[in-house]
Amino acid sequence: MNFNFEEILKNEPKFRLKQIKQAVFCGLIEDWGEARALPKFLQEKLQKEVSLDIKAEVFASNNEEVIKTLIILEDDLKVEAVLMRHKDRNTVCVSSQVGCPLNCSFCATGKLGFKRNLTSDEIVEQILFFNRYLKHEKNQRVSNVVFMGMGEPFLNYENVMETIGILNDKDGLNIGVRKISISTAGIVEGIEKLAQENIDINLAISLHAPNDELRRKLMPVANKYSIAEILKAVNEYIELTNRKVMFEYIMIKDVNDSETCAEELARLMSHKLYMVNLISYNATGIFKPSSPEHIKEFKKVLEDYGIEVTQRFKLGRGVRGACGQLAGE
Ligand code: SAH
Numbered sequence: 278m279n280f281n282f283e284e285i286l287k288n289e290p291k292f293r294l295k296q297i298k299q300a301v302f303c304g305l306i307e308d309w310g311e312a313r314a315l316p317k318f319l320q321e322k323l324q325k326e327v328s329l330d331i332k333a334e335v336f337a338s339n340n341e342e343v344i345k346t347l348i349i350l351e352d353d354l355k356v357e358a359v360l361m362r363h364k365d366r367n368t369v370c371v372s373s374q375v376g377c378p379l380n381c382s383f384c385a386t387g388k389l390g391f392k393r394n395l396t397s398d399e400i401v402e403q404i405l406f407f408n409r410y411l412k413h414e415k416n417q418r419v420s421n422v423v424f425m426g427m428g429e430p431f432l433n434y435e436n437v438m439e440t441i442g443i444l445n446d447k448d449g450l451n452i453g454v455r456k457i458s459i460s461t462a463g464i465v466e467g468i469e470k471l472a473q474e475n476i477d478i479n480l481a482i483s484l485h486a487p488n489d490e491l492r493r494k495l496m497p498v499a500n501k502y503s504i505a506e507i508l509k510a511v512n513e514y515i516e517l518t519n520r521k522v523m524f525e526y527i528m529i530k531d532v533n534d535s536e537t538c539a540e541e542l543a544r545l546m547s548h549k550l551y552m553v554n555l556i557s558y559n560a561t562g563i564f565k566p567s568s569p570e571h572i573k574e575f576k577k578v579l580e581d582y583g584i585e586v587t588q589r590f591k592l593g594r595g596v597r598g599a600c601g602q603l604a605g606e
Contacts, residue, residue, distance in 0.1 A: 278405075279327055280398050280443060289319065295448045301329070302405065302449035305412050331406045344410070348403055350375070354392055357426055358403035360410070360419075367411060368421040371403045373437055374428025379462050381496045383485075383527060385561040386427040395428070397439035404450065419450070423458040425481075430459050431467025441478065454478045460525065462498050468510040472517045480514065481523040481554070482507060486533050487541035495533070504545065515550050523587075527556045528567035528575065539578035552585040 282297050293315070300312040307330075309315075309323040332349040344360040356372040375392035377384070403426075404419050411417040422444060424430040430437045437459065444452045458479035461467055471480065484504070486492035492499040511522050524546065528534050546553055555576055558566035567575070572588065579586045 278329065278331065278398050278402050280401060282327075285323065285326055293319070297323075298446065298449040302408075302446075302451075305405075305409050307409065331402055331409075333406055335410075344407075346403075346406060348399075348406060350395075350399060356395065356399070356403070358406065359426065360407045365417075366421060367407070367417055367419050368423060369404050369407050369419050370423050370425045371400055372426035372428050373400060373424055373430040373433045377428045378432065379429050379496065379498045381462065381483075381485075381498075383495060383529060383558065383561065383564055388562075389427075394433040394436060397436045397443060400436065400440040401443050401450075404444065404452075408450070419452065421456045421458075422452060423460065425458070425460045429462055429464060431461045431464035431471075434467055434470060438474070441476070458523075462496060463502050463504075463507040464498070465502050465506050465510045468507070468514055472510075472514040475518075477518070477520065479523070480511075480520065481525055482511065484524045484542075485527050485529075487538050487545055491533060491538075495529075508545070511551075512548070515548070519550075521550045521552055523552050523554050525554050525556055527558045528572050529558045530565040530567045530571075532564060534567040534571055534575055536574075536578060539575045543579050543582035543584055546579070546584045547582070552587065553579055554587050554589055556589045 280301070282294055286293050286297070296314045297312070300306045300314065304311070306312055309320045309327075309329065312320055312323070315323075334347045334349070336345045336347070338344070342362045346358050346360075347355045348358060349355055354375045356375055358372060359370040361368045361370065372395060374394050376389040377386045378391035380387035404422060407419050411419065424437065441454065441457060444450050444457060445454055454476050455478070458481055459471070460481040460483060462483045468480070471478070483496075484492075485495055486499075489499060489503050492504065514520070515522060526533070526542065542553070555572055557572065558564060560566055576586050576588065
């Protein structure tokens, strides 16, 4: 798919672009013949030049709230995208790369190695796929987007920013920036660049350990960026944007879930615009998840220090929801 309609429409009147965006992203047409606002010759030209097909496999689960898909790209590589439904909120978790170069020890995507960056069109396609799905299902739309699927968004910075521009377009998907979140393993240059963009997007940092020594054991990228460097960039980001920043912390049994870890984490997280999201570990390999009781105790330690803590449960469990699990099989 190619959403660069400007190029194709360069000899057409300006309003055609708006009509086409509306047909594709709001009307959710799957064939140019459905774009009735367009003259026949243009429909035919688009039919030849721009495919509206999305090749995908859907993995339903017994849990209706989570639907996972494998999108098949033009070069036959596959990426995952997950729809999570909660009340009237429809959140899509998108991939930004095929595979991932970071190789975090707990993550299934890392095991696949890195294949290539996704183009902005290939990222948008993941959202468009679920918009079509929701239209058929219940006439709903994707309301939120999180960059928490396969890959490291800040190692594909330009394409991710271009994607956000397309998602945000009032004539198209019209998803507000405050409904979009980027999660990074802590690529400092990416945090610094984002701070300069002047957009109200949500930033999340995958911390997963309260000190560099442990973090290096879990995330090789920690050899490149220390926690202190990451927090310095985050603080500058907060100075410029005044936005809250979320720190993700996967709870892995006997690895990073001790009381000492909780206290060390609490001291790191003392900034009033930091918040912590404790994530149940989705077992994919060598580690085991912490028990719910244990997570509760860990949470209590943080709360006693006055830190804002939220908890993410295993939403994706029924469909092998951990990132990279499907594509790996
Ligand atoms: N590379 C980015 C975004 C992709 S991963 C990042 O690191 O933030 C999205 C989130 O899922 C990260 O916080 C990641 O650490 C977490 N994650 C990876 N494997 C997981 C697993 N098996 N169980 C729970 N969370 C996992």
